[in-house]
Amino acid sequence: MSRPHRHRWAWGTAALLVAATAVPAMAAASETGAADAPATLSAHGKKAKNVILLIGDGMGDSEITLARDYTVGADGRLNMDRFPRTGAYTTYAVDKHGKPDYVTDSAASGTGWATGHKTVNGRISKTPDTDKAVPTILELAQRNGLATGSVTTAELTDATPAVLASHVSDRSCQGPADMKKCPADTVGNGGPGSIAEQSVNHKVDVLLGGGRNRFEQTVTEGPYKGRTVTQQARKLGYQVVTDDQSLRVVKGGKPVLGLFAPETVPVEWTGKPAAVGGTAPQRCVTGNPDRPARTPSLERQTRKAIELLEAKQRTGHGKKPGKGFFLQVEGASIDKQDHAADPCGQIGETAAFDRAVKVARDYAAKHPDTLVVTTADHGHSSQIVPLEATPPGLSATLVTDEGGRLKVNYSTNTPGQSQEHTGTQVRIAAQGPLSDCVLGVTNQTDLFTTLRTALTLR
Template sequence: MKRKVALACVAAASAVALGVAGTAAAHSAGNKDYDGFIKQSHRQPKNVILFIGDGMGTQEITAARYYQGVANKLNVDRMPFTGFDTTWSVKPNAAEPYLPDYDPDSASTGTMWATGQKTIDERISQGPSSALNVPGANLTTVLELAQRRGMKVGDVSTAEITDATPAVLASHISLRGCQGPADMANCALETKAAGGLGSIAEQEIDHKIDVMLGGGRNRFAQTIPGGPDAGKTLVQVAQERGYQYVTDAAGLAGVADSKKPVLGLFAGGNMSLEWSGPTAALGKGNTPVACTEDVRPANEPSLADLTGKAISLLENKKGFFLQVEGASIDKQDHATNACGQLGETVAFDRAIGVALDYQRTHPDTLIVVTADHSHTSQIVSEDASGSGLPTGYSTNVVTKDGQTLTLTYGTAGFGGAGAAPVTAPASQQHTGAVVPVWAIGPRGLGVLGTNDHTDLFHVLLG
């Protein structure tokens, strides 16, 4: 599917209709800030901000919305253009045709919006091939195109900055696990010693990304084994190339020089969670409790802080491209940690709010929000009857409305002939449903309707 002439015609017709009905709806909803957004929608954006809620399918965003109180709207609900994207990846094969894989991972889906191409799971901005251990062709990314246009570029994540979603922008490698120079055993043909581009971390430094903020300090502390930088850590190499290096919230706040690149690594692995609470239990779950909020250590910046700082450092006359990932929505979905998942979704939405505030005074900025793939959590009925429903791993949380919200996880743990284990397995699985897409600003109309994640590449930079 391509967002080309047909979509342009539909979008134009929609714009006419929305110019009346949509503006009226915006007034009735109190969204007067966005009067005239149709007029702006066909222009080329100067700045592009892409938000990725990892694993944030319709159930996850709805759960966060409900937890905050049904009368309240999230920041993402202020965005006027909405649609859905399919996210299927492809299976390995020696040549076309590549058959669809309906339940993708973050590497293949990230490659879709980053390059406009389908690939196999585990692969980072390379095309498909006959097997995981056979590298594919390197694919040009949206970040690389932005750099060619003279734009500044940024990559922000609450995961390790070498994790799959941030990695797709500035690295090309056959396996997502090859994150640092000490992690290359399964990518031996792609090491710098073998004539390749090196690990994900090495490639990110080599790409001279203007702003990189997230976790993953341990990857950059690894020593490079060979070549001109042998014996040095990646942090040392980055600093030699002019990077300002910070490791905590105070250090980030103190960065004032926007002419030099910034590397901020705020945790050894993934960054800390915002909320905590009980993990899911088989059957009806726990006695309902409110989540414990604000548990993130004070020395770690929030995703909203990271977003605001990145925007301020990237702003320039030629424009910028910035990707921001709320990574642990997915990670806590895997872990059946409802409060962790909810807190990360709310924190992600706060970061969106920071960007929307910027967009109000910079209407030449396109903001797109989406997920890489759907996930396992489901909103189900509370087990008030005592009948044993639901049958998955469940958590009951008390919302801001004082009501019980039950989230159930059931995509792992029921294999074999025996009964399901009382304790949930270590990792639930993704699901293959379409993901929501929201947009505001120039070219935001491009997300309307049902499309594919590869089409998003064409919306981002035109």
């Protein structure tokens, strides 16, 4: 249902802004985080054994509010509203000179929390100037003996999952046939290869999402030449699952690669997209005929990922309690449906993401040594506007579950174009060890320090 869109970054606009205004040199504090709130264990108490990081892609405050208004009502509360600690963080990217690029894409923002370093839009866990790889939170977790996992509704090679276990110059370098913009990263040039190849070479214990077509591409260089990336994964010990049934029965002990759609996992809800001049009031269709019945929900994938990671970290240590795990879960199509100005698609994905948040919170309730963080990578287009407003751009009117009328507007780009991200700060909420670190206004890069400190990763 999601119409294809290309991420279009505000290169030109941001560059002009930086040139036209005297941006002061970025203070050291803004790179290293809130200067008066360092993430230290001594200041915040007990370490975390596990971290579950949930990313609503493009899930700014208005995306959260839309989902709340539509599903549980204006006075209701989503699962993600129930965290004991809530703050905000800034999301900007940088240019190659380190000056702010005020609107980030998912690659630069993900690099921020994955590595603690800001980078240029489009880049995956490499520096903005010298284009050098920077260690990621997942790599550090592996090095310290933790089990690791990544779950997404996007392609597993899309930017947000990619930042964890790959380093490429450009986010488009997803499979071996997609390497045009990353000549230095190819295996033939001594690089680590595409995002798909790097992800399986890292032997991340659990990789669940879409993007099967990327993994079906044939490796053209190096020891796996002539095999598909899926075959490479099997050689590396992966069990490959492709639907709800095979996910249900797969056991831990060996890493698991779940590829549940050829591209992005189909959305849960559908409806009429926003239109110039608005739409008739509509109820969203809470089932998508184009979503195969055997497609596991994000909630189910999250539950299974936790089960597999728990098993892995135990078997790795003679069935004694192991060293814990790091898991990232992404609700990717909040962003993609926002780009498409499709409020029902967007709200359905936010609601699906919120059910995954509940899985994480339920786990943490039984395992209080788990730090759970729910946040976004950047803000997005959708705004709640008055019913009597006639805004420019695209709008739609929804009839909410509580019977109200809710008008949504998308005006961050010309109608017919992909609607754009925004540069607003976004929510970050947490529970568990070191959750105090999300309070106040922090920087996206501070989240890396919080996660690393909570897990005492060296």
